Amino acid sequence: QVQLVESGGGLVQAGDSLRLSCAASGRTFSTAAMGWFRQAPGKEREFVGSISWSGTVTYYADSVKGRFTISRDSAKNTMYLQMTSLKSEDTAVYYCAAARIPVSNRMADFRSWGQGTQVTVSS
Secondary structure: OOEEEEEOOEEEEOOOOEEEEEEEEOOOHHHOOEEEEEEOOOOOOEEEEEEOOOOOOEEEOOOOOOOEEEEEEHHHOEEEEEEOOOOHHHOEEEEEEEEOOOOOOOHHHEEEEOOOEEEEEEO
C-alpha cells in the first residue's frame, strides 16, 4: 500500500503557473505508475495525466496537453505536476494516485489515493 500526500495547491490568476507535489511512502512507489486526477464542483473525477514507474512514459488528457507536465523523482518518492497557462476551467481539487501496475492511464487501475489539494484559478 502506498500513502500519498498532495501539496502546492492555492489560488492563482488565469495565465499563472503552479506546481503540485505528491509525496509517497511505501515500498511500491518505485514500481508503480502514478497519476493526477481532478474533480471540479458538480463534476465527476477526471484523468489529468499519468507517468510510468520508470518516468519514461507519460499520458495527458487533451484538455491539459501542452500546458501540464508530470514528472517524478524516485529518490525523493515524489511526483510533480507542473501547470502552466492556467485557466478558470482548471479549478478543481487535484488528487494524486498510485496504480498497482507499472504503466497506466486508466482510472480503474489507480487504487491508492491522496486527500487532494485545491487549485482555484481566477479569471
